[in-house]
Each structure stands twice: as C-alpha cells, then as structure tokens.
Amino acid sequence: MSSLSRLLKSKKCVSNYGQQIRVFSAQASPNGNDVEMDDEEFRVLNLRASNQKQLARREFKKPEVMPPRSLKMATDQDWTAVWPGPRSFHPASVPLPIRQGFTVKGAAPPSKYANAELMKIPNFLHLTPPAIKQQCEAIKKFCTPWPKGLETEEKWKRLFPVDVVSTDYCQALPTIRNPDARRVTITLKLSELKFDDHAKDKFLRLVGDRYDSETDILTIVADRCPLRKQNYDYAMYLLTACYHESFITEPWEESKSEADMENYKYERNKSKLSVEQILNWGNADSSDKREASTGYIESLENLVNGGENEYSLNKYKEEVIKMIGLRQ
Amino acid sequence: MSALQKLSSSLLKESIANAKCAAALIHTTSVCEKTQSGRYRITTKRNKPLTYEMANPPHYIAHRKSWNSWNTSTMLDGLRPSQTAIEDLFIRKFINGTWHSLVCSEVIIKRQHNMIRIAAIMRQAISARKMYFLIGYTEELLSYWMQCPVTLELQTVQDKNDVVFKYI
Numbered sequence: 001m002s003s004l005s006r007l008l009k010s011k012k013c014v015s016n017y018g019q020q021i022r023v024f025s026a027q028a029s030p031n032g033n034d035v036e037m038d039d040e041e042f043r044v045l046n047l048r049a050s051n052q053k054q055l056a057r058r059e060f061k062k063p064e065v066m067p068p069r070s071l072k073m074a075t076d077q078d079w080t081a082v083w084p085g086p087r088s089f090h091p092a093s094v095p096l097p098i099r100q101g102f103t104v105k106g107a108a109p110p111s112k113y114a115n116a117e118l119m120k121i122p123n124f125l126h127l128t129p130p131a132i133k134q135q136c137e138a139i140k141k142f143c144t145p146w147p148k149g150l151e152t153e154e155k156w157k158r159l160f161p162v163d164v165v166s167t168d169y170c171q172a173l174p175t176i177r178n179p180d181a182r183r184v185t186i187t188l189k190l191s192e193l194k195f196d197d198h199a200k201d202k203f204l205r206l207v208g209d210r211y212d213s214e215t216d217i218l219t220i221v222a223d224r225c226p227l228r229k230q231n232y233d234y235a236m237y238l239l240t241a242c243y244h245e246s247f248i249t250e251p252w253e254e255s256k257s258e259a260d261m262e263n264y265k266y267e268r269n270k271s272k273l274s275v276e277q278i279l280n281w282g283n284a285d286s287s288d289k290r291e292a293s294t295g296y297i298e299s300l301e302n303l304v305n306g307g308e309n310e311y312s313l314n315k316y317k318e319e320v321i322k323m324i325g326l327r328q
Numbered sequence: 329m330s331a332l333q334k335l336s337s338s339l340l341k342e343s344i345a346n347a348k349c350a351a352a353l354i355h356t357t358s359v360c361e362k363t364q365s366g367r368y369r370i371t372t373k374r375n376k377p378l379t380y381e382m383a384n385p386p387h388y389i390a391h392r393k394s395w396n397s398w399n400t401s402t403m404l405d406g407l408r409p410s411q412t413a414i415e416d417l418f419i420r421k422f423i424n425g426t427w428h429s430l431v432c433s434e435v436i437i438k439r440q441h442n443m444i445r446i447a448a449i450m451r452q453a454i455s456a457r458k459m460y461f462l463i464g465y466t467e468e469l470l471s472y473w474m475q476c477p478v479t480l481e482l483q484t485v486q487d488k489n490d491v492v493f494k495y496i
Binding site for chain 1: 352379380381384390391392393394395396398400401405406407408409412420432433434435438439440441442445447452471474475476481485486490491493
C-alpha cells in the first residue's frame with residue numbers, strides 16, 4: 001500500500017498512462033517497474049527529527065556601553081558646563097557617592113545607580129555658588145544704580161508713601177495667566193494726607209472699615225476688573241475721589257446738631273459758657289475775661305469721650321481745683 | 329376582631345410603604361476599610377521582584393518615597409488640576425507603549441512653567457540608535473499634543489534586575 005501511494009505521488013506515473021492502469025491492479029508490480037523507481041530517491045518525512053541538525057541561533061550581542069563619565073572627570077573641571085540647567089539627576093554625570101532610600105536597619109541605602117528616588121526630587125546642581133556668581137556677572141550689564149536719596153527705608157517711605165502690593169504666580173501650566181494676579185492692594189498711612197477736621201471725619205466715614213485706627217493705615221483692595229492695571233487705576237481713583245470728596249461740604253451737612261456729634265468737644269458746648277460764667281463771676285470788665293485752662297479742657301474731654309474711670313475722675317477733680325484756685 | 333386585624337394589617341402595610349425609603353438607608357453590615365491599591369501580595373516562593381517604588385505602599389509617600397508627578401496643580405488653589413492629571417495619565421500610557429517592555433521604573437513627570445520633563449529608567453535592550461530615535465519621536469509627538477516643550481531625561485540600566493529592591 002505504501003508503494004501505491006508513492007506511485008501516486010510520482011509525476012512520472014501520472015504522465016505514463018499505460019503504467020497507471022497497472023497501478024490499480026491487485027497484482028504485485030513487476031520487477032522492472034521497481035528498478036525504474038530506484039533512479040529517483042523519495043524524500044522521507046522524519047517525524048522524530050532526532051537526527052535533525054540544531055540550527056545555531058544567532059547570538060544576541062548586547063551593545064557596548066561606555067563606562068560612566070563621572071569616572072573620567074577631572075577634579076578641577078568646570079561644573080557649570082557639566083550641569084548648565086535644571087535637569088533630573090543622572091548618576092553617570094554626577095561624581096558624588098550619593099545614596100537615597102529607606103532600607104532595613106544596618107543596610108546601606110540604595111546607591112545612585114538605577115535609583116528612581118534621586119530622579120524624582122528636584123536638585124540644585126545647576127545652582128552651585130560659582131554658577132550663581134557667573135549668572136550674576138552676566139546680567140550685571142542690565143542693572144542700573146540705586147537712585148540717590150533713597151538709601152534708607154525712612155527716606156523712600158517719605159517720598160513714596162503709597163504701597164502697591166500685587167502677586168505674580170509661577171505655576172507649572174501651559175499658561176502664565178492666573179486670575180488671582182489681578183488683585184491690587186494699596187496701603188497708605190493716613191498721616192501722610194493733609195486734612196482739616198471736617199474732611200478727616202468725612203474721609204473716615206467714606207472709607208469705613210478700610211481704615212485701621214490702631215496702625216493709622218488705610219488699605220484699599222481692588223479686584224473687580226479683569227486686569228491688574230485696571231485694578232490699580234481703579235484703586236488710585238478711589239483714593240483720589242474719596243480724598244477730594246471729603247473736602248466738599250454738602251448743604252445738608254449744616255443741619256448736624258450737637259446731638260449728632262460723635263465726639264464731645266469743649267469749644268462748641270454749653271459747658272464752655274457755664275465755666276466762663278463761673279470764672280468771671282462779678283467781673284464786669286469784658287476786656288480781661290478769664291478762660292478755662294488747657295489742662296481742664298483736656299481732662300474734661302477725656303472724661304466725656306473716654307468714659308468715667310478712677311483716673312479720669314481724679315484728673316478732672318485736680319484740674320478743677322487748680323483752675324478755680326481752691327485749697328486742697 | 330378579624331375586621332380589626334385586617335384594618336391594622338392594611339395600616340401596617342401602608343406605614344411600611346411610607347417608611348421604605350427611610351428604612352433602606354440604614355446600613356447594618358460592617359464597614360470594609362480594606363485598602364489594596366499600591367500594595368503587593370507575598371508569593372509562596374518569595375520570588376516576586378519589587379522596585380523601591382513598589383516596595384513602599386502609598387502611605388509612605390513623602391516619608392520614604394516621593395511623588396511621581398510634580399506640578400503646581402495639586403497645591404491648594406492650583407489651576408486646572410483635572411487636565412494636568414489626565415495629561416499625566418496620557419503621557420504615562422504613551423511612554424509605556426512607545427518604549428514597550430523597556431521602562432523599568434515609574435514614569436516621573438515634572439512640570440516647571442510650561443515645560444514638561446519626563447524621567448524614567450530604561451533597559452538597554454535596544455541599540456543606542458533606536459533609543460535616540462525613540463527619544464526624539466516621543467519628545468516631538470508629546471510636545472505637539474501638549475503644546476509645550478517636552479524633555480526626556482532617561483537613565484539606562486543593563487538589566488531589569490538592577491532596579492529590583494527586594495523579592496517578596
């Protein structure tokens with residue numbers, strides 16, 4: 001049977017029709033046919049493949065890697081050329097035996113090679129003192145001298161009484177805009193501005209709680225406009241407008257009576273009349289009229305404005321006795 | 329009596345229907361406080377390699393290990409935190425796919441101003457020429473997508489066992 005299948009595969013048999021008939025006969029093939037087949041050897045499929053030659057696999061050659069250049073570095077090299085800008089840590093470029101990491105007690109921390117922790121933390125290898133000195137030297141030509149007459153804080157505070165505070169934001173974003181950068185704060189010591197009594201009173205009423213009476217500092221915060229410049233302009237406008245408005249006396253302000261006053265003032269009160277009447281008792285001469293002493297006026301105003309306490313009462317008593325000339 | 333029972337049962341049903349939503353809110357099972365993320369199971373043969381990053385669970389961040397993303401979005405009142413997180417995720421996926429089976433560590437993404445610096449430890453399994461090509465390819469594509477300059481700062485190791493910190 002195996003010979004039959006072999007014959008079928010053979011091209012020669014297919015081409016020779018006369019032989020093909022013989023193939024299907026049950027008789028054994030004649031000897032002459034076998035002799036003919038010996039000329040061509042059949043390929044035999046060997047399933048075991050025991051004697052098959054092992055193909056030599058191509059050896060994978062690892063590419064040659066240069067040794068870390070930190071081994072070749074000179075001790076007096078220019079470090080700013082090795083590490084010119086901010087960069088993640090690289091062990092082959094840094095000739096320092098650095099280690100980082102937490103290990104079990106007694107064991108050394110992981111070395112700098114293949115240490116991801118060292119790559120994570122920000123390093124300042126580009127900001128060594130010589131590098132900073134170099135950069136300072138480089139930008140020195142853009143600097144201008146400090147203006148004369150502004151050497152001390154006292155001097156420039158006097159010449160520039162208004163402080164303008166705004167914030168710039170450095171952020172790790174594709175945009176440099178930050179909406180909080182629009183906020184502008186203006187601070188000013190109120191003693192820098194010149195007021196009369198009415199104007200000061202009105203100004204303080206206009207600014208409300210923007211004025212801190214303890215430090216005498218006025219603070220104006222502007223953040224309603226989208227840009228910083230606009231907010232600055234607005235804050236300066238507010239300051240100017242409030243200042244000039246405080247000097248205007250409206251007609252309805254005249255109707256303010258003594259009961260509306262927020263402070264007791266000796267000068268405009270009836271007590272002034274009473275005190276002078278007592279002091280000038282029996283003195284008909286209008287040319288030499290006695291007036292209350294300044295100590296008495298101060299103590300009286302303190303007593304009424306600051307409230308009654310032991311100190312102010314005693315002070316008032318002393319001043320009254322002194323003014324009228326009674327013996328203790 | 330039976331009529332009363334019927335009445336009461338119908339009333340009961342009604343009251344249960346009314347109280348159903350309130351009753352469903354009461355949770356009686358014990359609280360499951362198991363935290364699994366970033367932690368690895370010990371194998372029986374104790375032959376599972378862990379890097380330093382993997383060996384320290386997340387609660388050691390800022391104590392034994394530091395963050396993989398450095399930016400100002402995660403700070404208080406930081407701007408566009410969600411976009412930054414999504415971009416970082418995309419960068420990590422892109423790097424891991426482009427440098428397939430070469431990345432031995434976590435991908436560290438540091439942002440300064442509009443600059444993105446990406447650091448990672450790679451295996452020296454491909455030739456230097458291919459590596460340079462991949463660096464340029466990654467930087468070019470990422471900077472096109474992120475619309476800002478991207479720098480790759482790689483460190484290479486000979487073998488992936490170099491980054492192994494311990495076996496569990």
